[in-house]
Amino acid sequence: MPLPPSIDYAGPDLSALPVSRAGWTLRAERAAVLVHDLQRYFTRPYAPDCAALHQAVRRTAEILGAARAAGVPVFYTAQRGDQDQTARGLQRDLWGPGMRAVPEHTDILDAVAPEAGERVLVKHRYSAFARSELAEELAAAGRDQLVITGVYAHIGVTATALEAFQREVHPFVVADAVADFGPEEHALALRQIASCCGVVATADSVVAALTPAAPAAAGAGAGLDAVLRDELAVHLDADLVATAFADPETDLFSLGLDSLRAFEVLDVLAESGVDVDFGEFTRRPTISFLRERALVVGV
Structure with a gap:
């Protein structure tokens, strides 16, 4: 045929x-x-x-x-x-x-x-x-x-x-x-x-x-990481925070972040200019996803 x-x-x-x-x-x-x-x-x-x-x-x-x-x-x-x-x-x-x-x-x-x-x-x-x-x-x-x-x-x-x-x-x-x-x-x-x-x-x-990220974007990402690391340390043990940053695809909920704490993390990010939809975050609750959102808004 x-x-x-x-x-x-x-x-x-x-x-x-x-x-x-x-x-x-x-x-x-x-x-x-x-x-x-x-x-x-x-x-x-x-x-x-x-x-x-x-x-x-x-x-x-x-x-x-x-x-x-x-x-x-x-x-x-x-x-x-x-x-x-x-x-x-x-x-x-x-x-x-x-x-x-x-x-x-x-x-x-x-x-x-x-x-x-x-x-x-x-x-x-x-x-x-x-x-x-x-x-x-x-x-x-x-x-x-x-x-x-x-x-x-x-x-x-x-x-x-x-x-x-x-x-x-x-x-x-x-x-x-x-x-x-x-x-x-x-x-x-x-x-x-x-x-x-x-x-x-x-x-x-x-x-x-x-396509490799521009140097300016890489620097902005480092600034977001500092904010994110500090806020996650409020909710998770230091070793779990280190695990999340060692593998940015790690599911943060699997490390112990719950919905209430996640809202608090997203509120802190919003204050830094990174607005993240909670529903989207629950589908990809990772450091990588939050970094991508920061690049989209240029923070």
């Missing part, structure tokens, strides 16, 4: 993305980027002016630029043409013989092509982890977060996100840097990922997370 013909739809509505169950924060020192299946064979079903694909490619290129500037590892997946049909397995039953070993099928799109030294993994099944060295290479690079872009969102992208989660790797699927068969499949993929295995992100948020 062939891929669907003439895919043509607008990209996702970024103002109405599903809320992710996971509250993970993307960090450049923990992240790697995966460009999933952006080969000519998989993109040829799209109409020449398909907004969803053009957006996905453009936003992927922007993420690649930020990743390379920050020294974040970049990986690609790409199938080989003329696959042995026995080795192709059940995919043959659903999608036919697959691509031929010709550049117009196998080449990765020029706009997001790999640079020297970037790893192109041979794709065997839906998941990028299946029969590849992706897990081992992530571990060797000390990376446990994976930013995923490419096609198709409800098939290989979702399968890769699900397997990343099961391998203790945080998947961040970029809503406007993936494309699919149509808007229904695109939305289905984002809902599935947000509900059970990963963070649905935007390209802007990923680029911001991979």
